[in-house]
Amino acid sequence: xxxxxxxxxxxxxxxxxxxxxxxxxxxxxxxxxxxxxxxxxxxxxxxxxxxxxxxxxxxxxxxxxxxxxxxxxxxxxxxxxxxxxxxxxxxx
Amino acid sequence: xxxxxxxxxxxxxxxxxxxxxxxxxxxxxxxxxxxxxxxxxxxxxxxxxxxxxxxxxxxxxxxxxxxxxxxxxxxxxxxxxxxxxxxxxxxxxxxxxxxxxxxxxxxxxxxxxxxxxxxxxxxxxxxxxxxxxxxxxxxxxxxxxxxxxxxxxxxxxxxxxxxxxxxxxxxxxxxxxxxxxxxxxxxxxxxxxxxxxxxxxxxxxxxxxxxxxxxxxxxxxxxxxxxxxxxxxxxxxxxxxxxxxxxxxxxxxxxxxxxxxxxxxxxxxxxxxxxxxxxxxxxxxxxxxxxxxxxxxxxxxxxxxxxxxxxxxxxxxxxxxxxxxxxxxxxxxxxxxxxxxxxxxxxxxxxxxxxxxxxxxxxxxxxxxxxxxxxxxxxxxxxxxxxxxxxxxxxxxxxxxxxxxxxxxxxxxxxxxxxxxxxxxxxxxxxxxxxxxxxxxxxxxxxxxxxxxxxxxxxxxxxxxxxx
Numbered sequence: 299x300x301x302x303x304x305x306x307x308x309x310x311x312x313x314x315x316x317x318x319x320x321x322x323x324x325x326x327x328x329x330x331x332x333x334x335x336x337x338x339x340x341x342x343x344x345x346x347x348x349x350x351x352x353x354x355x356x357x358x359x360x361x362x363x364x365x366x367x368x369x370x371x372x373x374x375x376x377x378x379x380x381x382x383x384x385x386x387x388x389x390x
Numbered sequence: 391x392x393x394x395x396x397x398x399x400x401x402x403x404x405x406x407x408x409x410x411x412x413x414x415x416x417x418x419x420x421x422x423x424x425x426x427x428x429x430x431x432x433x434x435x436x437x438x439x440x441x442x443x444x445x446x447x448x449x450x451x452x453x454x455x456x457x458x459x460x461x462x463x464x465x466x467x468x469x470x471x472x473x474x475x476x477x478x479x480x481x482x483x484x485x486x487x488x489x490x491x492x493x494x495x496x497x498x499x500x501x502x503x504x505x506x507x508x509x510x511x512x513x514x515x516x517x518x519x520x521x522x523x524x525x526x527x528x529x530x531x532x533x534x535x536x537x538x539x540x541x542x543x544x545x546x547x548x549x550x551x552x553x554x555x556x557x558x559x560x561x562x563x564x565x566x567x568x569x570x571x572x573x574x575x576x577x578x579x580x581x582x583x584x585x586x587x588x589x590x591x592x593x594x595x596x597x598x599x600x601x602x603x604x605x606x607x608x609x610x611x612x613x614x615x616x617x618x619x620x621x622x623x624x625x626x627x628x629x630x631x632x633x634x635x636x637x638x639x640x641x642x643x644x645x646x647x648x649x650x651x652x653x654x655x656x657x658x659x660x661x662x663x664x665x666x667x668x669x670x671x672x673x674x675x676x677x678x679x680x681x682x683x684x685x686x687x688x689x690x691x692x693x694x695x696x697x698x699x700x701x702x703x704x705x706x707x708x709x710x711x712x713x714x715x716x717x718x719x720x721x722x723x724x725x726x727x728x729x730x731x732x733x734x735x736x737x738x739x740x741x742x743x744x745x746x747x748x749x750x751x752x753x754x755x756x757x758x759x760x761x762x763x764x765x766x767x768x769x770x771x772x773x774x775x776x777x778x779x780x781x782x783x784x785x786x787x788x789x790x791x792x793x794x795x796x797x798x799x800x801x802x803x804x805x806x807x808x809x810x811x812x813x814x815x816x817x818x819x820x821x822x823x824x825x826x827x828x829x830x831x832x833x834x835x836x837x838x839x840x841x842x843x844x845x846x847x848x849x850x851x852x853x854x855x856x857x858x
Contacts, residue, residue: 301507301509301628302507302509304630305624305625305628305630305633308630308633308634309621309624309625309633309637312633312634312637312638313637313640313641315407315637315638316410316637316638316639316640316641316642317641317644317645319407319410319411319638320410320638320641320642320645321645322411322414323410323413323414324413324414324415324416324419325736325743325746325761326416326743326746326750326756326759327413327416327419327743327746328646328649328741328742328743328746329471329475329741329742329743329744329746329747330413330419330743330747331410331413331642331646331742331743332475332609332610332613332642332643332646332741332742332743333471333474333475333478334409334410334413334422334423334426335410335613335617335638335639335642335643336475336478336479336482336613336616336639337426337430338406338409338410338426338429338430338635338638338639339482339616339617339620339635339636339638339639340430340481340482340485341402341406341430341433341620341631341632341635341636342482342485342486342489342620342623342632342635342636343430343433343434343485344433344434344437344629344631344632345485345489345623345627345629345632346452346485346488346489347434347437347438347443347449348437348440348442348443348627349489349492349493349496350445350448350449350452351438351442351443351444351445351446351448351449352442352443352444352445353442353444353445354492354496354501355499355501357495358492358495358496359445359448361488361489361491361492362448362488362489362492363448363451363452364452364484364488365484365485365486365488365489365492366449366452366453366456366485367452367453367455367456367459368456368481368482368484368485368488369456369481369482369485370452370453370455370456370457370460371456371459371460371463371478371481372460372478372481372482372485373430373456373460374456374457374460374461374463374464375459375460375461375463375464375474375478376460376464376478377423377426377427377430378460378461378464378465379463379464379465379466379471379474380422380423380426381420381423382464382465383468383471383747383750384416384419384420384423385420386747386750386751386753387416387419387746387750387756388750388753388755388756389416389417389755389756389757390755390757
């Protein structure tokens with residue numbers, strides 16, 4: 299039962315931090331913000347790695363590998379396109 | 391080994407929060423990308439080196455394939471960024487859904503290492519429902535944005551649609567509750583597959599009635615769903631790192647959704663169940679006013695004599711690939727001492743912040759980009775408002791005409807400028823299918839033609855020496 303409580307606790311605190319930090323994000327940067335948070339939430343890749351790489355039945359590992367591919371695509375394209383867009387913002 | 395995992399998770403979490411924090415200023419924003427990449431690498435390496443991971447070839451293969459698809463996806467034209475974003479929400483949802491399925495079957499076959507508490511089983515249900523509905527919903531949104539032929543752009547509605555949609559979702563949730571209550575039942579496996587299938591169907595049904603004008607909001611909402619599915623996955627896998635990262639993503643999606651809804655004067659339920667953007671039921675018009683057309687030479691003269699000009703860009707400008715010509719016009723006017731600002735409506739473009747990125751690509755300094763709330767008080771003192779492919783966001787009917795779907799939507803007060811010059815490709819209504827009375831206003835002059843061609847002609851007027 300402790301896992302239940304502490305996980306919800308982390309979720310609530312993280313949401314408050316998220317709301318606080320995101321509210322201060324420059325309004326110019328909402329598009330790169332979305333691609334950045336998208337890449338960050340692809341941290342789900344750690345779950346896929348365990349499912350793919352551990353000694354599981356073949357079907358499970360196939361599910362994991364597809365998920366791993368999907369997350370990795372988000373990580374790569376998310377960070378790269380965010381940087382590409384941010385490079386374009388110049389003051390003068 | 392366990393210690394390394396815990397510490398790396400804390401480090402990655404901190405780096406992710408810093409990444410978002412640095413986005414508060416364009417000057418520091420690129421640090422955020424580096425922080426994100428470092429955090430991600432730390433977390434991936436710490437997971438990979440765990441002793442239970444033995445099939446390294448599989449992981450390397452999937453990661454390599456991720457690079458093969460991800461790199462080209464990061465190089466799409468900036469007009470296609472909304473589609474790419476929707477597609478990445480789809481991938482995020484797919485990953486969560488598939489990992490959820492895998493975890494369920496692992497647990498069913500008795501080879502799972504985590505104990506399946508009712509809490510975890512509920513989270514698993516939420517993960518699969520949110521993941522798969524985000525997957526198909528985002529694919530549909532991406533298809534609509536890409537203007538794929540077999541996905542209708544205009545909202546598709548039928549009687550009882552909301553009842554059907556909510557019914558599908560309720561059945562899925564009901565089955566989820568049944569599985570949580572009877573996890574050991576013989577039918578639990580079939581029920582779980584049915585939940586996944588219903589979620590996939592619900593995602594499609596959810597987006598079918600939503601029109602193009604609502605895409606900025608829909609993308610933001612799907613962003614929140616993708617984040618929440620990652621949170622649910624974190625609950626299932628007992629990973630605080632995943633819960634935190636998902637919550638950051640989810641809260642970002644939530645804030646952007648609220649901003650987008652406010653910018654259109656709509657509620658969440660209205661966006662999801664309101665079927666906005668249908669062809670207007672014969673707008674009631676007292677008098678049919680005529681357009682007044684202006685020549686390029688005349689427009690150049692007006693701009694030359696102005697002290698300050700506010701350019702109001704819309705998606706039409708980007709479609710015509712006219713950003714670079716806008717930059718040339720900006721240079722020409724600035725050189726002559728004219729103050730030029732860009733008025734950016736929150737829903738200009740097809741996703742939050744889209745217009746800023748499109749203008750930044752054309753090297754327009756971000757100090758010239760002004761938000762709607764800041765520019766509106768200046769509009770009455772503005773000599774010329776130059777409307778470039780914007781339509782609904784400058785339609786004065788939003789202020790008073792209750793019959794129009796955009797009633798109540800905050801607009802940029804282009805009509806309050808001393809003179810309005812509007813560039814428009816054709817005399818057809820805009821993305822949301824609504825007539826615009828700005829174009830027939832007393833102080834409005836129309837420049838018909840492709841935005842890029844019109845701007846080229848304008849710039850040429852300044853360059854040819856005809857005007858000094």
